[in-house]
Amino acid sequence: MQTLKEIRESRGVKQVAIAEHMGITRQTYASYEENPRSMTIDQALAVCAFLHCKVSDIFLLSEVK
Numbered sequence: 001m002q003t004l005k006e007i008r009e010s011r012g013v014k015q016v017a018i019a020e021h022m023g024i025t026r027q028t029y030a031s032y033e034e035n036p037r038s039m040t041i042d043q044a045l046a047v048c049a050f051l052h053c054k055v056s057d058i059f060l061l062s063e064v065k
Helices: 004-010 015-022 026-034 041-051 055-059
Strands: none
Touching: 004 026, 004 041, 004 055, 015 026, 015 041, 041 055
16 A cells, blocks of 8 residues: 555655645645545545545555454
């Protein structure tokens, strides 16, 4: 599983581009990269649509304990 930041960087996308797409500040988006659990489902779907990835690529655990 990759982090949100890793996927964004691998696609050459800046934080500000995603933030503008979501209608939030770059600082708010940066906080989501640090703590993706603070995002709503709608926000997670918007980020994944922008980055062309699945929600499960970023937000689901790769192992269940």
